[in-house]
Amino acid sequence: MSKDNSKDPLEERVKQAKIIRKIVLIVIAVIALVIIGVGIGGYIYITSSLKPVDEGNEETVEVEIPIGSSSSSIGQILEEEGVIKNGTIFRYYVTYKNEKGFQAGTYELSPSMDINEIIRSLKEGTVIQEPELTFIIPEGTWYDDIITRIAKETPYEEEEIEEQLEDEEYLKELIERYEILDEDILQSDVRYPLEGYLFPARYDFEEEKPAISVIIEQMIERMEENVVKFSEQLEASDYSVHDLLTLASIVEREAQRQEDRPIIAGVLFNRLEEGMRLEVDPTVAYAIGEHKYMTSFEDLETDSPYNTYRYEGLPPGPIASPGADSIKAVMIPNDNDYIYFYARQNGEVIYNEDYDEHRKTQETYRSEWEEAEETE
Incomplete structure (x- = not known):
């Protein structure tokens, strides 16, 4: 009788399974090491960016912070002048720390200063000149009314401002530059792409006639600063920034008192979770395009995707410019x-x-x- 030297198929499969397990374990270990390495590297990079550019260099640099500068533009100026390592890290750091009240002026800053020393200096400064142009956008203002107000306070005509705000190439450029903007603003049902993204606040400019783009971008930057401070809530949310700003705009138009904002936000989320229509009057007024004191039964029949009495879910986009309190309300709603x-x-x-x-x-x-x- 001849002896069968062929390998047992079961034994062969067991060996192959062991090899595969080893390969999988090695791959997992490599991925884990890469993630840990990236995390450690990111932490080291960020902490390094907060330290002085050159601790031993006591020489000072004259740095001018213009009137109306956002934290983003201040970070860019400081980086260009060589007194901080990274303007973007500066911007996120001051947002995280909720640092406000930076003063326009000329400063003597040194590469030996850490980021907290620089922040203190910028908050203790004094304005060295009066703004040439100032305007105020109240919370809850409609896009149309924002344009009217800007046109009233600047040398520009409403048509010029509208042309810039609705130029598709310009909008795509803004989407590339700002985290809070994405393709949602270009959806066909959205009435005005930047409705809800122009932060309501006081704006000061050194020039009597700043470029329209400068005005627009400062307003978007201010909105972004007020949104990104809730990065933890944004990451945990099932809703996009566009959705949350839409909800914030409804809260802004509904609530008169600060204490009601988070409660109303909670009610709106409850309705969405229940699959109910939102049925809120400010969306009807927006659908009609008229500021309404009371909503009539005829108004409720208006056929518009913004009419939340007729259509389920959220309207296509924001219906006004929400302020900081309304943004906070939808990011941290009352649980009711x-x-x-x-x-x-x-x-x-x-x-x-x-x-x-x-x-x-x-x-x-x-x-x-x-x-x-x-x-x-």
Whole structure:
């Protein structure tokens, strides 16, 4: 009888499985080492960027911070002057630390100063000249009204501002430059691409006629500064920046009092999670294109993707420029079980979980709005 020298197939499969396991373990170990290495490298890079550029160099550099400079432009100036290592790290650091109140002026700064010393110097400075141009955009302002206000306070015509704001090539350039902007703003249903992205605040400019792009970009930068400070919440959210700014704009138009903003934000999230329509009056006014004191039954029939009484989910985009408090409200909403809310004419908001109770509230206080409308 001849002896069978062929390998046992089972034994062969076991050997192959062992080899595969070893390969998988090696690959996992390599990936883990790479991740750890990148993390350590990133940490070292960031901490190094916060240290002095040259600790032994006591020479000073004259640095001018113009009026109206954002943290982004200040970081760029400081990096160009050689007193910090990285302007982007500076920008994120001051946002993380919630540092505000930087003063325009001329400073004597040194490469031997660390980033915290530089921040203190910039906050203790004094304005050396009055701005040539100043305007204020109130919270909750519509895009159309922002253009009107800018045109009123600057030498530009509304048509010139609109042309810049709606130039597709310019918008694509902005999308490349700013984290908070993406292709969502170019969707066909979005009425105005930059609605909700122009931060409401006071703006000061050294020049009497700064370029329209300079005005626009400073407003977007201010919005980005107020959004990226919630990077942890953004990463954990199922909603995009565009969605969250849309919600923030609704909160801005709904709430009169600060304490109501996070509660209303919680109600809106509850409705979305329940698959309900948002059914909020400010979206109807935006759909119509008219500031409404009261919403009529006829208004509710307006066929527009912005009308949240007719269409489920979020409208295509923001309906106004939300302020810092409304942005914070949607990033950190109040955890509640309310589904309904009713704003009284005096500013009080009444919340309900039950629809019948909500209807009773409406019937009780609707006359306040009717009387107020008659006296207008």
